[in-house]
Amino acid sequence: xxxxxxxxxxxxxxxxxxxxxxxxxxxxxxxxxxxxxxxxxxxxxxxxxxxxxxxxxxxxxxxxxxxxxxxxxxxxxxxxxxxxxxxxxxxxxxxxxxxxxxxxxxxxxxxxxxxxxxxxxxxxxxxxxxxxxxxxxxxxxxxxxxxxxxxxxxxxxxxxxxxxxxxxxxxxxxxxxxxxxxxxxxxxxxxxxxxxxxxxxxxxxxxxxxxxxxxxxxxxxxxxxxxxxxxxxxxxxxxxxxxxxxxxxxxxxxxxxxxxxxxxxxxxxxxxxxxxxxxxxxxxxxxxxxxxxxxxxxxxxxxxxxxxxxxxxxxxxxxxxxxxxxxxxxxxxxxxxxxxxxxxxxxxxxxxxxxxxxxxxxxxxxxxxxxxxxxxxxxxxxxxxxxxxxxxxxxxxxxxxxxxxxxxxxxxxxxxxxxxxxxxxxxxxxxxxxxxxxxxxxxxxxxxxxxxxxxx
Amino acid sequence: xxxxxxxxxxxxxxxxxxxxxxxxxxxxxxxxxxxxxxxxxxxxxxxxxxxxxxxxxxxxxxxxxxxxxxxxxxxxxxxxxxxxxxxxxxxxxxxxxxxxxxxxxxxxxxxxxxxxxxxxxxxxxxxxxxxxxxxxxxxxxxxxxxxxxxxxxxxxxxxxxxxxxxxxxxxxxxxxxxxxxxxxxxxxxxxxxxxxxxxxxxxxxxxxxxxxxxxxxxxxxxxxxxxxxxxxxxxxxxxxxxxxxxxxxxxxxxxxxxxxxxxxxxxxxxxxxxxxxxxxxxxxxxxxxxxxxxxxxxxxxxxxxxxxxxxxxxxxxxxxxxxxxxxxxxxxxxxxxxxxxxxxxxxxxxxxxxxxxxxxxxxxxxxxxxxxxxxxxxxxxxxxxxxxxxxxxxxxxxxxxxxxxxxxxxxxxxxxxxxxxxxxxxxxxxxxxxxxxxxxxxxxxxxxxxxxxxxxxxxxxxxxxxxxxxxxxxxxxxxxxxxxxxxxxxx
Numbered sequence: 043x044x045x046x047x048x049x050x051x052x053x054x055x056x057x058x059x060x061x062x063x064x065x066x067x068x069x070x071x072x073x074x075x076x077x078x079x080x081x082x083x084x085x086x087x088x089x090x091x092x093x094x095x096x097x098x099x100x101x102x103x104x105x106x107x108x109x110x111x112x113x114x115x116x117x118x119x120x121x122x123x124x125x126x127x128x129x130x131x132x133x134x135x136x137x138x139x140x141x142x143x144x145x146x147x148x149x150x151x152x153x154x155x156x157x158x159x160x161x162x163x164x165x166x167x168x169x170x171x172x173x174x175x176x177x178x179x180x181x182x183x184x185x186x187x188x189x190x191x192x193x194x195x196x197x198x199x200x201x202x203x204x205x206x207x208x209x210x211x212x213x214x215x216x217x218x219x220x221x222x223x224x225x226x227x228x229x230x231x232x233x234x235x236x237x238x239x240x241x242x243x244x245x246x247x248x249x250x251x252x253x254x255x256x257x258x259x260x261x262x263x264x265x266x267x268x269x270x271x272x273x274x275x276x277x278x279x280x281x282x283x284x285x286x287x288x289x290x291x292x293x294x295x296x297x298x299x300x301x302x303x304x305x306x307x308x309x310x311x312x313x314x315x316x317x318x319x320x321x322x323x324x325x326x327x328x329x330x331x332x333x334x335x336x337x338x339x340x341x342x343x344x345x346x347x348x349x350x351x352x353x354x355x356x357x358x359x360x361x362x363x364x365x366x367x368x369x370x371x372x373x374x375x376x377x378x379x380x381x382x383x384x385x386x387x388x389x390x391x392x393x394x395x396x397x398x399x400x401x402x403x404x405x406x407x408x409x410x411x412x413x414x415x416x417x418x419x420x421x422x423x424x425x426x427x428x429x430x431x432x433x434x435x436x437x438x439x440x441x442x443x444x445x446x447x448x449x450x451x452x453x454x455x456x457x458x459x460x461x462x463x464x465x466x467x468x469x470x471x472x473x474x475x476x477x478x479x480x481x482x483x484x485x486x487x488x489x490x491x492x493x494x495x496x497x498x
Numbered sequence: 499x500x501x502x503x504x505x506x507x508x509x510x511x512x513x514x515x516x517x518x519x520x521x522x523x524x525x526x527x528x529x530x531x532x533x534x535x536x537x538x539x540x541x542x543x544x545x546x547x548x549x550x551x552x553x554x555x556x557x558x559x560x561x562x563x564x565x566x567x568x569x570x571x572x573x574x575x576x577x578x579x580x581x582x583x584x585x586x587x588x589x590x591x592x593x594x595x596x597x598x599x600x601x602x603x604x605x606x607x608x609x610x611x612x613x614x615x616x617x618x619x620x621x622x623x624x625x626x627x628x629x630x631x632x633x634x635x636x637x638x639x640x641x642x643x644x645x646x647x648x649x650x651x652x653x654x655x656x657x658x659x660x661x662x663x664x665x666x667x668x669x670x671x672x673x674x675x676x677x678x679x680x681x682x683x684x685x686x687x688x689x690x691x692x693x694x695x696x697x698x699x700x701x702x703x704x705x706x707x708x709x710x711x712x713x714x715x716x717x718x719x720x721x722x723x724x725x726x727x728x729x730x731x732x733x734x735x736x737x738x739x740x741x742x743x744x745x746x747x748x749x750x751x752x753x754x755x756x757x758x759x760x761x762x763x764x765x766x767x768x769x770x771x772x773x774x775x776x777x778x779x780x781x782x783x784x785x786x787x788x789x790x791x792x793x794x795x796x797x798x799x800x801x802x803x804x805x806x807x808x809x810x811x812x813x814x815x816x817x818x819x820x821x822x823x824x825x826x827x828x829x830x831x832x833x834x835x836x837x838x839x840x841x842x843x844x845x846x847x848x849x850x851x852x853x854x855x856x857x858x859x860x861x862x863x864x865x866x867x868x869x870x871x872x873x874x875x876x877x878x879x880x881x882x883x884x885x886x887x888x889x890x891x892x893x894x895x896x897x898x899x900x901x902x903x904x905x906x907x908x909x910x911x912x913x914x915x916x917x918x919x920x921x922x923x924x925x926x927x928x929x930x931x932x933x934x935x936x937x938x939x940x941x942x943x944x945x946x947x948x949x950x951x952x953x954x955x956x957x958x959x960x961x962x963x964x965x966x967x968x969x970x971x972x973x974x975x976x977x978x979x980x981x982x983x984x985x986x987x988x989x
Contacts, residue, residue, distance in 0.1 A: 283503060286499065326537060334537070338537075341524060342540045342541070344526065353540075354540050354544070357539075376522065376525045379525070387514050398503050414506070421514065430520045
């Protein structure tokens with residue numbers, strides 16, 4: 043019998059191959075533009091690229107056969123275009139990014155392998171809280187954490203440097219989803235009578251305040267405005283949807299606005315960020331230089347872009363990282379930049395569709411949280427680069443250079459696919475047959491039973 | 499919860515629409531201003547790594563070209579100016595760190611092969627591997643330009659030669675100037691040192707003195723005063739000015755004097771030939787502020803010189819209100835002293851308009867542009883700019899200026915060796931106050947042949963220390979104009 047799932051996987055396979063071809067074509071064009079040569083190893087490159095992509099697809103086929111068909115291809119396209127841009131900026135980083143991509147796909151596989159039913163994760167909510175909070179605070183530990191580019195968001199353990207915040211946001215999304223799934227009715231309806239009003243128990247509200255406190259700590263302790271904003275938005279969105287009460291959104295926004303205003307007056311770096319945002323030209327030779335270069339890059343790109351390899355994105359500081367969107371805007375123009383925006387909208391669409399289809403509150407809230415993370419994070423950094431909001435150093439999911447970000451986002455992607463797959467099974471869109479591991483475990487159990495000689 | 503999820507989707511969608519809108523604003527709306535920002539070196543870098551066409555004179559001398567850089571250079575092409583400092587006022591420079599000037603700036607798109615026509619024609623070149631560039635042919639004739647440089651011979655001043663009928667600039671040279679190669683050096687430190695030195699140097703060599711500076715014109719301005727008075731019929735051949743050494747204008751006790759306090763007067767031919775001051779002060783005052791300012795405006799004073807080069811300045815005379823309050827200044831303005839300042843090129847244009855029957859043409863240095871295959875992209879058509887006087891006034895002035903050469907202040911030095919009759923007016927703009935050592939700008943403005951003018955010329959020597967008389971300008975500047983005209987007319 044034919045399942046919807048089979049059609050999804052077929053779609054995914056063709057889209058994934060398409061993403062690979064686009065990436066390889068872009069890679070060739072970038073090389074032609076920059077050095078006027080077709081990359082000598084373009085065929086091995088294409089083969090390896092397709093191998094990785096098709097492997098990821100096979101992983102989904104085996105481990106989450108009913109999952110959404112667009113998430114993986116869109117992520118692959120973003121990752122591919124980001125890779126082309128990074129390779130065009132620096133050969134060395136391209137090599138590292140390849141490694142990070144492989145590790146990312148591996149983490150993606152492991153996540154799908156380990157997490158069979160997403161609802162099982164709800165049990166570990168306090169562990170996730172501990173891990174999330176711990177990771178967030180880690181950079182503030184003397185000796186471990188260090189600053190780079192103004193924000194103290196890095197941790198160095200032995201030879202490995204990473205940004206724990208990238209993983210913390212997933213852990214916290216898991217925690218919020220579990221917590222809110224459990225107590226959303228309590229918070230929503232309120233059991234604490236104060237005069238004529240029914241308010242939520244202070245106990246249930248505590249995490250609300252805790253989240254606000256966290257975002258303030260991030261802002262003050264790590265000067266990490268981007269993560270602070272992302273984290274708080276994530277929280278507000280989840281509470282709002284869980285309780286279905288706009289009041290929480292208003293209160294949350296008011297709290298954030300309050301702390302933002304306070305931070306503006308208390309901290310120089312916040313003021314600097316805002317003044318650069320309002321007028322980068324004034325401090326062109328100082329802090330406004332980055333944004334000004336970003337504007338020049340975008341302007342020189344115009345509608346059609348300079349063409350891959352033909353622009354001058356090395357002039358933008360941090361072009362490989364926070365400013366990769368400006369580099370794309372320069373070489374691929376308004377068309378290419380818009381394609382990136384549409385790719386993120388597709389991820390948001392697929393993520394929220396997954397949330398809508400999910401049956402259990404926890405899965406629903408988790409899908410919302412994870413989608414919000416990707417959507418809002420991309421908005422914050424793109425908005426910063428093109429001056430819609432003040433610039434805050436944060437990576438562009440799947441596109442920017444960086445191991446922590448890429449690996450974390452692949453884990454996030456795997457969780458979204460898992461939720462989608464669970465729903466598909468429940469709706470009968472995918473065969474509820476045993477998966478590879480289940481079959482393996484069942485076989486082992488059978489053999490064990492056979493060995494022990496117990497007969498039913 | 500699903501309804502809220504729908505709302506969330508809308509909110510996120512709206513956020514991305516904002517991003518898209520801003521992206522349009524930056525990449526399309528502000529593209530031009532971002533690309534044009536002086537701090538934006540992107541376009542310049544691209545320019546420096548792309549080949550660039552030549553600038554050539556009308557007689558085929560290459561005055562700006564690009565050669566492939568030495569290996570290891572920071573750019574692929576080195577801009578060079580084979581003639582050193584001779585054509586600086588024309589070509590300008592094309593530098594990485596200091597931007598561009600002159601034709602290098604105004605015709606940048608053509609030289610870099612970036613006009614629409616070149617782009618379309620260039621699609622073929624994409625496959626043949628040929629560079630898409632363009633060449634600019636300037637109106638300058640290298641023989642006249644060299645003659646101007648040689649005649650000026652290191653004295654501080656300016657020489658401009660025009661074709662009266664077309665406005666084509668045949669020569670434009672000033673001293674001090676500089677070798678453009680110095681600032682085009684790819685060694686940023688060397689170029690910066692040269693640029694700083696030139697920026698601080700006396701005489702402002704970085705500015706093209708011929709069209710980016712203005713100087714007191716002295717008696718050359720009498721052409722304008724005379725034209726204004728003839729046009730309205732205030733004076734004619736029968737007008738006689740009293741013999742006097744000084745004249746007291748209204749509103750002051752300080753009389754206007756002739757050069758050296760000489761007694762001077764007579765009919766128009768006489769006072770123009772001898773360059774008396776008092777008759778022109780009287781004429782200017784008789785015309786009154788409004789008519790004088792009108793005339794100055796008709797001659798283009800107050801407007802930027804409409805030359806096809808960057809950042810030209812405007813000559814200045816003054817406004818009606820100001821002169822109403824300061825009639826003595828209107829009087830001395832009538833003979834080019836006081837607050838009157840003129841761009842040297844503009845003085846040449848005044849003479850050219852007399853030579854051209856009263857029509858002042860737009861001056862231009864670009865004759866034509868062509869693409870890499872020699873196909874013409876654009877040819878400059880001569881266009882009139884102003885009609886400052888009637889044809890009959892122009893004819894009258896021509897004969898007055900002929901008399902200046904034959905019997906007047908230019909009789910010393912503008913009798914051309916070829917025997918061609920020239921027409922001229924001299925000027926000596928006194929810079930010192932009474933009692934100070936004498937300093938003046940020495941001017942001569944002329945055209946030849948008087949009856950069928952081929953060239954108009956202005957020579958200005960800046961701040962000379964010679965003793966001042968009505969003949970100073972002619973004595974000092976005249977021989978230079980004579981030498982240049984002799985060579986030009988011999989071509």
